[in-house]
Amino acid sequence: MDRRKALKLAAGVVAGGGAGIITLSSAFKTEAQPLSPGANPEYKNTDSIWRYSLLDPELTAELAYKDYDHGSCMYATFKSVVSQLAEKYGEPYTSFPFHMMKYGHGGVGGFGTICGALNGASALIGLLVTDKTIRDNLITDILRWYENTKLPEYMPKTAIYDFLPPPTITNSVLCHVSNTNWAKKTGYKVNSLERKERCRRLTSDVAYQVTSLMNEYHTNIFIANKNDNETVRECMSCHGEQGKLVNTSGKMGCSSCHTESVGHRIFADIHYKIMKEK
């Protein structure tokens, strides 16, 4: 925990110049934001009861590693954090229907969309952080980190399957792309025990990361927008809300699908010229 935490804090200081440093504000209370009862009707049963307290990322990663086999990636990530809060606070955490989170395996019912560990981490952020901008910043942070980090790096004390998965950068938050890239780069089959061990450890990495993030948020040291994606920024300067085209939305890395897209191949020269002139 110390090494990673130190690196993260150091990175935060370095990135601080360009990144949006979140300072103390009303949105950064040390408990999850309590809501005025009745202010938002949909919160009437939950206001100020979904609290967070500092957790040990290393222990959380270990719990996620063990939980993986009971409900896969989304379930394990979410439960690894919330089960500890249940132990500390009791209700309403104790009654949370953890089984619900099993739907996220394999990118939602095996469909290959968002990595289940990330869906679980995002659901957790959704549960604990009620401010939309901060919630989106936290989610963006962990999804960007996942896209651009060589994973898995988690080392279990006792391996469930004794195999050291080669770490790779996935360039995508989609389960389908993440697994396919890993299988192609390493030569292992997607239905192999090796790939499963990769996802088991990846789940622990995400559990570790979301716990670190929640600790940072909880102690007012979370730095937003520190994980840039230059390609996305470049593409969105034309296609996004501030661009000329305004014909797309999203923050996912573009290049895993769009390097050879029809539009950019046909108009490659024009596009290249536009980009050069910018």
Add this chain to the structure above:
Amino acid sequence: MDRRKALKLAAGVVAGGGAGIITLSSAFKTEAQPLSPGANPEYKNTDSIWRYSLLDPELTAELAYKDYDHGSCMYATFKSVVSQLAEKYGEPYTSFPFHMMKYGHGGVGGFGTICGALNGASALIGLLVTDKTIRDNLITDILRWYENTKLPEYMPKTAIYDFLPPPTITNSVLCHVSNTNWAKKTGYKVNSLERKERCRRLTSDVAYQVTSLMNEYHTNIFIANKNDNETVRECMSCHGEQGKLVNTSGKMGCSSCHTESVGHRIFADIHYKIMKEK
């Protein structure tokens, strides 16, 4: 409701030959499967209490349409169903932290992955259906339907924004692709009120669909695998678990990203030959 229901049942009968008709079995009780207390430790607080009862899809769609502005697509889809169950059964539905589901907007925190309405529908299925195979079948059914259906088709009694969004087939369950395709086909900007109204109505369509599906499941008439995707079947015959390559997993429509993929362009002739020989 009647027209759609009739069409759906008729389609079910027609598709029955090739589709996996789910017959009465221990996994198809008329209540969500109760679990033996203590059999699965993670269910200890939830066994047999997350029940479903038949709901009116039309009313659910209407609720989703109104809920959209309070928390976007995932939140509205999920809440439109669960709030009705809360009204009928009280706890534990009443205390469900609906606010959590706001994280799914714009494909998870605006990242553009899975359409939030589908994430909400899948979470709902995850909450109410504990058998993995059936859960995945239900999720696959609604995601395939979304990919291949001209949407939105919901017509509100009173429009929040008075605009009839042109319906399109998205060919993708990803928010980013779904919105981009719609913007390109219709000419509306992704940040426009028109696009927002499109998503508001699309959310109602998904809420309608998942309610219909849950009704079918609840009354033992759900038919699995009735929404085929020929391209996926073809691609996975080589790349999937039963193929020679076994280098990918997922069920998403392939062609929205892969028509011009590097591999298939370079090896187009070889690939075409293989496909012809099959």
